[in-house]
Amino acid sequence: MNFDEILIKLGEFGRYQKILYFLAVCLPGISCGVFMVISVFLLGVPDHRCAIPSYENDTYAIQSKFHQSQVDLYIPDKDPDDDTLLYDRCSYYDYENNTRTNRNASRHKTKCSKWVYSDEIYESTFAKQIDLVCDDRYKTSLAKSMFFVGVLVGALGLGMLSDAIGRKKTLSLSVILMMASSIGLAWAPNYIAFVLIRICVGASTSGVFMTGFVIGVELVGPSKRLFAGVVNEIFFAVGLVLLAGVAYGLRDWFWIELSLSIPTVIFIAFWCILPESPRWLLSKGRTEEAEEVLRKAAKVNGVQLPEKLFDDDVTDVPETAALWNLFTSRVLLIRTLIIFFNWMVVSMTYYGLSLNTGNLGGDFYVNFLISGVVEFPAYALCLLLLDRWGRKKCHCSAMLLGGIACLCTIFTISFGGKDLQWLTTTLAMIGKLGSAAAFAVIYVFSAELYPTVVRNAGMGASSCCARIGGILAPYVADSGVMIGGKFGQAVPLVIFGGASVLAGVLSLKLPETLDENLPETIEDGIQFGTPEYRKKPQLSLTVEAPTKDIGMTKF
Template identity: 55%
Template sequence: MKFDDILYSLGEFGRYQKRLYLLLCLPAISVGCFMMGLVLTMETPKHRCKILSYPNDTYEVQSAYHQHLINLTIPRSDDETLDYSRCYMYTRTGAENSKPANSTEEKCNEWVYDTSVFESTFTSKMNLVCDDALLTSHAKMIFYFGVLVGDLGFGVLADIIGRKKALYVTFVILLAAAFGICWAPEFISFVILEFIIGAANHGAFMICCVLGLEMVGPSKRVWAGIIIHAFFAIGLLYLAGAGYFLRDGQYISIAVAVPCVFYLTYWWFVPESPRWLISQGRQPEAERIIRKAAKVNKVNIDSKLLKFSNEDNESTEGRIWHLFSHRVMLVRTLVLFFNWAIVSMMYYGVTMHAGNMGGDFYLNFFLLAVVEFPAYALCIILLDRIGRKKLHCSFMVLGGLACLSTIFPVLFGDKSLQPVTLTLAILGKIGSAGAFGVVYVFSAELFPTVVRNAGMGACSCVARVGGMLAPYVASSGDLVGGKFGQALPLVIFGATSVTAGLLCLLLPETLNKKLPETVEDGVKFGRTPDKQKKEYDVSSSTKL
């Protein structure tokens, strides 16, 4: 029997699978914390140059005299959203309380930071501002590059040594790096540890997704594939709470690292994937796990069902270049790649931009996290009703138009319209979160069986490229400055999201369709016989 046939008898989502699935969802909470943790630990507080003969223990102006001293010491900013320059001060060579005629501007090398939002972050500790400001984006990019490496490396490792062992390896590495980064002494060691965390963290997430889905019956996999992302959102809520109550980057990192200790117990609670054991010819071990699951589910398994077939585990995979072997496959693959990159960039970038939208930082971050739950609920409700293509396009266009619309309250409004800007950003986050849930299902169904794993792996890698671009887009507003700079990141996210959403209309619908098995099936999938015949006639005449 094929393993899916065994699951029908065992129960597609029985008590055993529910318990296992819950255990595999819990690490997604930590994944959410780590994936967005740098938004808090590397937040750049408001800052100004440190002034001699001035009480620099606080960023706030303490008296009219101190305000007068600042006016004489720090030049006005060219950025209309700032009162003073953050990086330059006057060189005073004359009287203490008057600006000398021959004073010049020079870069400062000491700063005073606003502690109203964060008492301390890694950015403020290392003074990663002014000329070094771009280092914060570099650190985030290196983290997401680690995510890409982890997806590839630990995915291969899981296929070689098994899901359980590979998962435990990621947990051990993650625990060590997560605690190590809490006391990183300088920038180089910090980004190296962030790279390791990115690799181990998302490597664990991918293995949890695979291991969970391999134990769930076919009719429950769409549901199970989306619910785990809701646990990711719970992690964002946990991160928001840790930031609000702790207000220190180091303590926040410790709060995120501590739950990783619990995952070391998974060795005794999470079994190896029976599918993987069968593919490795280790049927007796797989049988023991299946019989244990049957006992927990209170069902009886016929011994005839345990005469396994390796038919669905045999090497029938295509190669990555088969995705580009035909014009139709090429177009569809590129459209999916573009959508994965933009969804990822927008999803992470909108949250990274939370500190630049005005208003309360923690409220912004909290709201951008909590709105993911209705987004995933909409996915579950609508995915099998209106179809994958229409739903994905709707999410992308909705989120994109909302982000684009932020340019109006930012450029033509004042601080009183900040709630409007936040609301539009929230709609953008709903769109990107919902699209993330749909694109997983849509892509897996659209790729032919023989290249499905290769296609999904390639899409995941492309998504990481979008994640690596997100911090640069989110910080692009700081480089431009002014009100337009405040709106620029959301405008970029919005324009690319609308474009990607409209392009997906070129793809065929997969709802209630027999999915393609071979590359030839993939080429024919969703195309009318007339289009197929026309292409055949063109190709034949070309040969003549």
């Protein structure tokens, strides 16, 4: 028997697999969801203005009439076209000869080096703690972006390590790194240390989610892999909802980071609980150890496996091809570039909309909570429609829905202002729903489009494109703050919407994969979707889920 035949006899998603899936995929998925977007609270920049010179105990909130008069005297008026600001954020009036009796005295604007901050949304953030404002405002985007660089490094490095030393050892190493770096981040002494530690958190988060998913899914039968691939997204969304609640209650970046990092200590127990992946053991020729894991699973599932489990050729390495083979024909080249672009856009849009929550106006915490909650119906729709509508219709519909919703915000922001703030937020949340659904679909869709001989290589490259989108996301999300005003509020949403619509339209050029025999060779890939291809005799209707660094959607 081959491995999938063994899993069918074992029970494709029996009690043993459910326990393993919950421990290795679901629980870590919650923490991974938290760490992927926690920078919204760590690097949030509250409303601020220059501190009034020689005024002790100055605060952003007005203390008295005298305090208000000093603010009027020293702080320049805001831009009249920008109703998102209360004060000029970066300048104060410096009066010549210390003349401060009235606002008509000789004065000039001067950049300040000390600020006071509003406590309305955050009591404390790392950005506030070290004054990442005005000329240093770009550093918040850079820090967020470098986290996703860490995710890319972790996926590539820990993905290769997982294939070399095993899933279990790699998961344990990733857990220890995630625990140490996330807890240690709370005591980051300066900006450079903060960024370096966040890179480590990104790398380890990628490793934990990736490797845990692989361990869990490599024991799931063929017919249950779609379900397993989407359900893990639900726990990722649980992490977003949990983060919203904890952040609302604590409002201090130090305690938010610490309270959500300390629970990761329990993941160390995985070393004692989780087995090594039997698929990996077989790939290394360790058949006795693989059989031991499978028979233990059979005992828990209450089934009896045959005395002889493996065929003599079960550990044979399948034929593979190089990534460059995807660029050897015009058909595959166009198809591959469309897939790459869709991965990049869906990642940029998903994370960008999450990071852009604070730029929407309205209640910040409610907006963030809703951005997490909308993911649940997105994944439910994927489970209901993927095998009914097909991959292409689901992906294109999700991209167009989210993209058009984001584009429509330019009208609500430009012509409605605060009166239509609720509609702007609603449209942005529809955009988030669409990007979340598209993120869940694109993995299945692209995995089925790539020929078997180059599937892992193609999915690995696609995943790298997604991480490039994640690296770009903070810059697009923060571009609105840099521009300012109504136009600045609309710019990120327009970019996300326009890119999503373009990617969705391009995806129509891809062939449908539902109920199609999947391509095995490069030649099959070229002919896939044509009448001639459908007439060819095929071996299988199922796809072997890639199990290297791309065994999930958001990483």
